[in-house]
Amino acid sequence: MLGNQEIVQRFLQTNLQVHPDVVRYLREKKDPSLIDDILSRVPEGAVVVSPQYLPGWKREKDGERFLTDPALEVVYGHSARENGGVELKDFMYYFRDRYTQLSSIIRQRTGAMPIEALTRSTRYRQQDCTIIGMVMEVRTTANGHRIAELEDATGMLSVLFNKDRDVFADAEKLVPDEVVGVAGRLSGDGTMFFAETILRPDIPINHAPFTSKTPGKAVLVSDLHVGSNTFLLDEWNRFVDWLGDGDAEYLLIAGDCVDGIGIYPGQEKELDIANIYEQYDVLGEMLKDLPSRLQIVVAPGNHDAVRGSEPQPALPERFTQHFPKNVTLVENPCMVSLQGVHVLMYHGRSFDDLIGMIPGATYTRPDEMMEEMLRRRHLAPAYGLRTPIMAAKQDHLVISPIPEILHTGHIHICGMSRYRGVLGVNAGTWQGQTSFQKQMNIYPTPARAVVVDLQTLRPSVIDFLHGQ
Ligand SMILES: [Fe+2]
Numbered sequence: 001m002l003g004n005q006e007i008v009q010r011f012l013q014t015n016l017q018v019h020p021d022v023v024r025y026l027r028e029k030k031d032p033s034l035i036d037d038i039l040s041r042v043p044e045g046a047v048v049v050s051p052q053y054l055p056g057w058k059r060e061k062d063g064e065r066f067l068t069d070p071a072l073e074v075v076y077g078h079s080a081r082e083n084g085g086v087e088l089k090d091f092m093y094y095f096r097d098r099y100t101q102l103s104s105i106i107r108q109r110t111g112a113m114p115i116e117a118l119t120r121s122t123r124y125r126q127q128d129c130t131i132i133g134m135v136m137e138v139r140t141t142a143n144g145h146r147i148a149e150l151e152d153a154t155g156m157l158s159v160l161f162n163k164d165r166d167v168f169a170d171a172e173k174l175v176p177d178e179v180v181g182v183a184g185r186l187s188g189d190g191t192m193f194f195a196e197t198i199l200r201p202d203i204p205i206n207h208a209p210f211t212s213k214t215p216g217k218a219v220l221v222s223d224l225h226v227g228s229n230t231f232l233l234d235e236w237n238r239f240v241d242w243l244g245d246g247d248a249e250y251l252l253i254a255g256d257c258v259d260g261i262g263i264y265p266g267q268e269k270e271l272d273i274a275n276i277y278e279q280y281d282v283l284g285e286m287l288k289d290l291p292s293r294l295q296i297v298v299a300p301g302n303h304d305a306v307r308g309s310e311p312q313p314a315l316p317e318r319f320t321q322h323f324p325k326n327v328t329l330v331e332n333p334c335m336v337s338l339q340g341v342h343v344l345m346y347h348g349r350s351f352d353d354l355i356g357m358i359p360g361a362t363y364t365r366p367d368e369m370m371e372e373m374l375r376r377r378h379l380a381p382a383y384g385l386r387t388p389i390m391a392a393k394q395d396h397l398v399i400s401p402i403p404e405i406l407h408t409g410h411i412h413i414c415g416m417s418r419y420r421g422v423l424g425v426n427a428g429t430w431q432g433q434t435s436f437q438k439q440m441n442i443y444p445t446p447a448r449a450v451v452v453d454l455q456t457l458r459p460s461v462i463d464f465l466h467g468q
Helices: 004-012 020-029 033-039 088-107 115-120 167-171 233-245 276-288 351-357 366-376 435-439
Strands: 057-059 065-067 072-078 128-140 146-151 156-161 179-186 192-199 217-221 250-254 295-299 327-338 341-345 405-408 415-419 422-426 448-453 458-463
Touching: 004 020, 004 033, 020 033, 072 295, 088 128, 088 179, 115 128, 115 156, 128 156, 128 192, 146 167, 156 167, 167 192, 217 341, 217 405, 250 327, 250 341, 250 405, 351 366, 366 405, 366 415, 366 422, 422 448
Parallel strands: 156 192, 217 250, 250 295, 295 327, 341 405, 405 422
Antiparallel strands: 057 065, 072 327, 128 146, 128 179, 146 156, 179 192, 217 448, 327 341, 415 422, 448 458
């Protein structure tokens, strides 16, 4: 961590004054080695270290000078990350890390007591206090109340959410394995905690998202399903023309790049391209047709040819030989920075789990489910259901740091949300309605792209099915 004082001191040691923009830059980068890098650029005899010596400084056409944030950076979710094998103890580490990360976010806003210390002594009976635990189990009683078993590193406690209290609405949305704080009081006999409030890790109420200092536009899409016989080629071609005429710098694809093979029974009847390598080769050719100025980020989804458990690795080289050079391959999930604006890309498999568990959640409202993820600061809170999760020493599905944009896909329905400054975008799909979706009464909203202005974080939807 670099403080203002420390940065100024470092430059003063070399008899140099430092411009406030340089201080701001270094504080945001949190990388002390950049100071030496900048010092090496300052010519002899200079008195002030001005922003022109920063990496990425450029002169714009009209003579105005801008401090350019690096265009595209992968914050985490690089294609190179090794995952190694999984051992039984990794599950223990995994849940411990999830608890540590999420409980420390809650602890920034409230004090909390370890469960064991609370229940061991009679001193805390019927006293107001807060505990933080992982939801081990949650059920409804015969009288309609909710009871959750909450566990922290020291113990476990039954927590009752009375159906006649305000807290009940929040308690109905509890899902297994999420980490919550609960304010309330312990029963007289010390066996039950009566809850008054649930404190989720959440996005702070005063959260102010970062915006780019320089102009920039990102186009967000997902679920191309190349190879499917319902891939919308005409609409895609209109999109390609539109990109060619426009000035967007970035294109982000949040998974299900191809339809894949053997994903569901009978899929072969719905494929135009039955070979997985050919599906990716065709995708590669499609990406080559896009303007070369674009920086393209490609993440996998559950239809892609990589391990299904999350984090899913980036597409391996054997599938991407025909991809153009301006493609960056990333994991699912991953965090990319576009001119400093953080975009958390997550395909969205866990929507399937949230829909079954959160009352009112439906496939037609991805916006609401993105908000539920942000409140829990977790992309896939419930473990062991339809979202396979790879146990590891770290829980990479925790939402940290807070992104400016959460970009998802998977459910093929366009939806957007703005939750405490974070923009949620689910653009939709480039596949028409499949026979499975017809059976399930799911009506996709295909052939849409969402453009986000990186200076304002304002989104706009472009519909290539009905217009353009
Ligand atoms: Fe999909």
